[in-house]
Amino acid sequence: MSTVLTPAERRALRRAVHLLELDRARFALSALIGTLGLASAIALSGTAAWLIARASRMPDLVALGVAPVMVRLFGISRAVLRYCERLVSHDTALRGMTALRTRLYQTLAASRADVVAGLRRGDVLARVGADVDAVGDLVVRAWLPAAVAAGTGALTALAVGLIHPPAGLALGACLLLAGIAGPLVTIRSARAAELARTEQAADLSATLLTALEHGGELNVAGRMPAVMKDLEDLEHRLAAARDRAGRPAAAAAAIDAAAAGLAVLGGLLTGLPAVASGALDGVWLAVIVLVPLSAFEATAALGPAAVQLIASAGAAVRIVELTDRAEASTAGPARPLxxxxxxxxxxxxxxxxxxxxxxxxxxxxxxxxxxxxxxxxxxxxxxxxxxxxxxxxxxxxxxxxxxxxxxxxxxxxxxxxxxxxxVSLTAEDAHVFSTSVLENLRVARGSVSRPEAAALLARAGLGPWLDALPEGLDTTVGPDATTLSGGERRRLLLARALAAPAPLMxxxxxxxxxxxxxxxxxxxxxxxxxxxxxxxxxxxxxxxxxxxxxxxxxxxxxxxxxxxxxxxxxxxxxxxxxxxxxxxxxxxxxx
CATH class of the missing domain: 3.40.50.300 (P-loop containing nucleotide triphosphate hydrolases)
Structure with a gap:
């Protein structure tokens, strides 16, 4: 990682991962289960190859031993272990995302208001949403595939080496080629495309929010067609950036396929002379030739993992930059009035x-x-x-x-x-929370009583509206007032402003x-x-x-x-x- 990420990206990634508060034991467990699951798939391929080659000699049924049972065992265990690995790894990553997002919200809430006010709403959405997800995806889409690939690669090369050492050495060398060269090509080629994509994604979010929230004003001013044209151009550029990011993955896949072919060829070139000399049974030749076809399933995931590493590093830089700004704004004690x-x-x-x-x-x-x-x-x-x-x-x-x-x-x-x-401020776009009417008023002052809440709503012109609600003050308001009309939303915000204890409004x-x-x-x-x-x-x-x-x-x-x-x-x-x-x-x- 030190050769493909900048120093700033490495520092930011370490800090962001620290904020994930990952359970290392759970991650190790997910890596172990993933390794066992992929090893089962490889063992299934090797056992099936041995069984087919051995059966071709038409021996007695007892001579096949437990191989048919092992085929069933590995076939079932592969699916079960893969499912268990997904459960454990995604649970670990989601716990980390929750911890990081909570820490980010807490840091922003404790910072000066200009830290958030100075950002476009699309940027805030991208950083607490997609960027946090990208850092969390590092666990399941980059670290876990790398750990599984390393574990299964070592086990497979060792197993083939026990059967025929030259074939094991050839397989190990080809796995290293696919596991190192492919990701390096992907990382170095995907950086520019990924950075362009993330920047354009933030622009897309900001432009989309502008069109959604201020559509009426833009239509009246005649500027909506221009905004929609900008949105269309951003989508085209974003699609082009995604296409550019896909080309390195294709190159990595080509390297992976070439390495797998070389491993098969190495097994043949080293195994055929051994079979001819009697040093290797012909049945095992099928195993050392066919096993590499399954072994490279692990390295195939390293190309996308490399792209995820770049995406996560960029997201970590943006998150750390935001947290640094927020923490710097609260570095000194606030001046009391x-x-x-x-x-x-x-x-x-x-x-x-x-x-x-x-x-x-x-x-x-x-x-x-x-x-x-x-x-x-x-x-x-x-x-x-x-x-x-x-x-x-x-x-x-x-x-x-x-x-x-x-x-x-x-x-x-x-x-x-x-x-x-x-001083209380009620902005035009103030948020209405997805909770009861009463709790929305208590955002301004937690001690608002039910009779006082009813009086505040009546003063804001919502008396008849309150009487018509199915559960009165306990009626739940939809997310950001989606269940209210524009006028009802404004009056609810006004009632909240009247509930605030501040003498200046x-x-x-x-x-x-x-x-x-x-x-x-x-x-x-x-x-x-x-x-x-x-x-x-x-x-x-x-x-x-x-x-x-x-x-x-x-x-x-x-x-x-x-x-x-x-x-x-x-x-x-x-x-x-x-x-x-x-x-x-x-x-x-x-x-």
Whole structure:
């Protein structure tokens, strides 16, 4: 492995395998069972060859001895042992995958939010899904075939050598040729194709998620055909990468077949003179010639095992890179927030510029104050940076310029529980868990009682919906709210936000997927109720903002400039004096 993997890949693979927490005894057991199973297949071939050759001399039935029984024994044991090996090896690998995936989730959960927020969702899906599977597949698709091939190869060469030493030496040499040369050819040729395939697979996941989750917006903007064309191109490139990865496997198979032919030829060339001289019985010549045909079944699996080694090494590099970033973000102690002021927590932004890590600044020059009882609304066209602003205010993204303070301290790098206890953020794509309605509310606060949950749902406009549920609060919601309509999902997320104990609440499009009157009524209720809380909401709807203390209108001063807060005033003042705001409001009235 040291000659075919880079130092970085070897280090990453060792660390990732360590995280698998493999049970070495179970792996050794699976290798032993696999070796015995393949040895049974080879022994079946050798016994059958001996039996046929011996029977050709038409001896008495008793002269065949127990060979017919051994044929049955090896035929049955081969299938049974192979099944047992699959059970033990896959159980070992799946346990390891579970341990690795759990460790990865725990590390990400303890890290700063920007570690995950800075990744595309397709990348996260690839790393906690396919990459973890690839590292686990190393056990059953690379290590196990190598161990079985080494064990059965040694046993077979030894057994043939006991019958006729020159034939055993020839078989051993050919097994080494197939077991070393074939995988080396495969590894060196498959590296580029496999790396290209994994990169394109992540791009494919990211593009597919974009098309699925934002199909409506892309259709409205007329960009869906371009996204689908990109998806088609990615699929073609992925298929081409798979074809390239298959060519080395074909070369390895050719080497394996050639080595098997050489082993048969070696058995003939060394066995025929021995038979002619009387040093070897002709019956055993059939054995040393036919056994190699079964012995190379073990080396045939080494080509795919080599490809799996490269795939697992690449996956390990990506997993270790992610865990290193996550662990580095938690290397120092989180900075505690100071005690909340007597009047309640206060969130301030001064000269704030926001943007995703590694990307351009999308909005800048933002000033705002949010404290208990304050009602702020941020409006503007899609893509202007409103959601990015909310993530930055919640401490999930680092400011690109300017500052954000929560009770005088930057929430960035502060203890996560401290920030969550003072600022709650409900994103537009927040997750709904596959559990009961009550437990989905308790995600925000574990002490939510059943009467309180019913009241929160009623406040979010889900009272009649709750009454119609077959099991009430105990009704299970499908994975990511697949059993709910878009509007019901948004209201459930809103009820969860209302359940959070934080005195400051940030809401991203609370009225999304609701009909206009319902959305306006919901937003108005949010702005009018619970005067002890500060509310900052992002919305496209303007009609319900009469209860906002201040409306911040975001826009770009020039097409090539980041967005800014172009105007700020009360809803009434903007409706009276701002032509663009008044026009947008009139368009809503006509809908």
């Amino acid at each position: 100071p005690p909340a002021p007597i009047g309640g927590s206060r969130l301030r932004a001064r000269g704030l510029a926001v943007g995703w890590p590694g990307g351009p600044i999308v909005a800048e020059g933002i000033d705002l104050d949010l404290g208990p009882g304050d009602r702020l609304a941020v409006v503007g066209p899609s893509g202007i940076g409103k959601t990015t602003l909310l993530l930055t205010l919640a401490g999930m993204l680092q400011p690109r310029a300017g500052e954000v303070t929560l009770d005088g301290v930057a929430p960035w790098g502060a203890a996560r529980d401290d920030v969550a206890g003072r 940030l809401l991203d499009e609370p009225g999304e997927h609701l009909d206009a009157p319902t959305a306006d009524r919901l937003v108005a209720d949010l702005l009018d109720a619970d005067a002890s809380r500060g509310v900052l909401l992002v919305t496209h709807r303007l009609s319900a903002l009469a209860g906002a203390d201040q409306v911040l209108v975001m826009g770009r001063p020039a097409p090539d400039r980041p967005a800014e807060v172009l105007r700020r005033a009360t809803h009434a003042a903007l409706a009276d004096h701002d032509d663009a705001y008044r026009w947008a409001l009139s368009q809503e009235d006509e809908q």
